[in-house]
Amino acid sequence: MxxxxxxxxxxxxxxxxxxxxxxxxxxxxxxxxxxxxxxxxxxxxxxxxxxxxxxxxxxxxxxxxxxxxxxxxxxxxxxxxxxxxxxxxxxxxxxxxxxxxxxxxxxxxxxxxxxxxxxxxxxxxxxxxxxxxxxxxxxxxxxxxxxxxxxxxxxxxxxxxxxxxxxxxxxxxxxxxxxxxxxxxxxxxxxxxxxxxxxxxxxxxxxxxxxxxxxLANQSLSYLVSGTAPKRQGNSHPAIVPYQSFETKDGHMILAVGNDGQFKRFCDAAGLPGIAADARFSTNPGRVANRGDLVPVLAGVIAGRTTDEWVTMLEKVNVPCGPINTLDRVFDNEQVKAxxxxxxxxxxxxxxxxxxxxxxxxxxxxxxxxxxxxxxxxxxxxxxxxxxxx
Incomplete structure (x- = not known):
């Protein structure tokens, strides 16, 4: 063809x-x-x-x-x-x-x-x-x-x-x-x-x-709209929380919560229902404003399980997450192979x-x-x- x-x-x-x-x-x-x-x-x-x-x-x-x-x-x-x-x-x-x-x-x-x-x-x-x-x-x-x-x-x-x-x-x-x-x-x-x-x-x-x-996309527009130049902040996101890497019991994982529903499902699965109900964290703007209070709590809980345990648990409730793979694992991944x-x-x-x-x-x-x-x-x-x- x-x-x-x-x-x-x-x-x-x-x-x-x-x-x-x-x-x-x-x-x-x-x-x-x-x-x-x-x-x-x-x-x-x-x-x-x-x-x-x-x-x-x-x-x-x-x-x-x-x-x-x-x-x-x-x-x-x-x-x-x-x-x-x-x-x-x-x-x-x-x-x-x-x-x-x-x-x-x-x-x-x-x-x-x-x-x-x-x-x-x-x-x-x-x-x-x-x-x-x-x-x-x-x-x-x-x-x-x-x-x-x-x-x-x-x-x-x-x-x-x-x-x-x-x-x-x-x-x-x-x-x-x-x-x-x-x-x-x-x-x-x-x-x-x-x-x-x-x-x-x-x-x-x-x-x-x-x-x-x-x-630079949203970073350029963030500057042009606000007049404040964005800064380095590691693997976290300037406008979405939690959207970053976390240390697990045996390595690291990515948690990419894109909306409030996903955050509630994560909290329920992680045994943190009170966090999702907290007015400081129930909406994304609130989580961004209060990331300094929220992220340490999440990090403490996530550190208690392995990466595979978190991925298996969160995939069942449709919360975006995943491991940080080396290239050998990338090319051995079933989806990449498929x-x-x-x-x-x-x-x-x-x-x-x-x-x-x-x-x-x-x-x-x-x-x-x-x-x-x-x-x-x-x-x-x-x-x-x-x-x-x-």
Whole structure:
């Protein structure tokens, strides 16, 4: 069954994570993705390890594998006139170009949007940078960690400053890169729809900082509405109580009470009916205002049972909760297994590579994983002989 983007060709000039994450998503949806890589070097993330799958010349970094399935790797020297000519010819036959060079970095090669638009008026060209194509920071390099700090995420992530271990903390994965990659995909799909109506392509200007500020969501609006900057408060929630981690008899668990009914059911199950009836705690605004009195009481009770005992008890009364799993337990989870989230696919060397599925579930055009992350340049001859001969 053909994917929804079957027939769409993507020329991927990006590397590291934000761009490759976007183009991998497009590949998952059925697009043909041609990844241009530097001969003998390739995408920087090919060396970002350990861990590596395989050894020696056949090794693939796990980091690279996470963002490059479904693509064809073509090794071309962009700095050479011959390489520039090849990329221009490929762009003329592509629907989408994705790049994450510094602002103006591709102009000297004749591979900027205006140059390629002259060859292909319908081309959709997505540029991903740290700070965008305009503004006083446009020429600065931008990396996920520094944007997490500059863009405010680290001001609301981590334990409170007055607690043990307090201070700024980055997210455990490169969320700015990943969100920017997803927003880039959304922007590209919108541009494809626009082109379908008008025949015209366009330039998409994506910035890590823009994305970071946008995805602060309720935290951004809390500041804009109140005028008070939110602070780090560990695993607790600024506007919902109890919605945090608690220590149990054998570890930790998450209790995520989202409404007053759930709170009452939790209290009844935990043997605390008087707490739910207390006017200070019967409503969420009251619990937020009085969290200092409530949370220690709950913590004392929760510490008396194991995580599994709490999860079993609270699931029966429909109170959201769960363990804090390590990744071995995540991939061994029955729900994760039932949804087929772990992949296994063959690469060009006949090896079975692991992967993680795209979470999009179509009813009419289910995603198929037809190609494992490629070795450097493995598709160069096949792609160039097929496309440049046309």
């Amino acid at each position: 053909a994917g929804p983007l079957t027939g769409i060709r993507v020329l991927d000039l990006s590397r590291i994570l934000a761009g490759p994450w976007s183009t991998q998503c497009l590949a998952d949806l059925g697009a043909e993705v041609i990844k241009i890589e530097r001969p003998n070097e390739g995408d920087d993330t090919r060396t970002w390890g350990p861990p590596f799958f395989g050894e020696g010349d056949e090794a693939l970094a796990a980091y690279y594998m996470s963002a490059n399935r479904g693509k064809q790797s073509v090794a071309v020297d962009m700095a050479s006139p011959e390489g520039q000519s090849i990329i221009k010819k490929l762009a003329a036959k592509s629907d989408i170009v994705v790049e994450n060079f510094k602002v103006g970095g591709l102009k000297k090669y004749g591979l900027d949007y205006e140059s390629l638009k002259a060859l292909n008026v319908g081309l959709i060209y997505c540029s991903i940078t740290g700070f965008g194509q305009t503004g006083p920071y446009k020429d600065r390099p931008g990396y996920d960690l520094m944007i997490q700090g500059l863009g405010g995420l680290m001001s609301v992530t981590g334990e409170a400053d007055d607690k043990p271990g307090g201070g700024p903390q980055r997210a455990g994965v490169a969320v700015v890169d990943l969100f920017t990659g997803l927003y880039s995909t959304i922007g590209i799909l919108g541009a494809l729809h626009h082109r379908e109506k008008t025949g015209e392509g366009q330039h998409i200007d994506m910035a890590l900082l823009d994305t970071q500020v946008a995805v 949804r087929g989230i772990q992949l296994a696919h063959k690469d060009s060397l006949g090896r079975t590579l692991p992967g993680v599925a795209n979470p999009i579930r179509y009813s009419a055009t289910p995603i198929e994983y037809k190609k494992a992350p490629p070795m450097l340049g493995e598709d160069t001859d096949a792609v160039l002989s097929a496309l440049l001969a046309e």
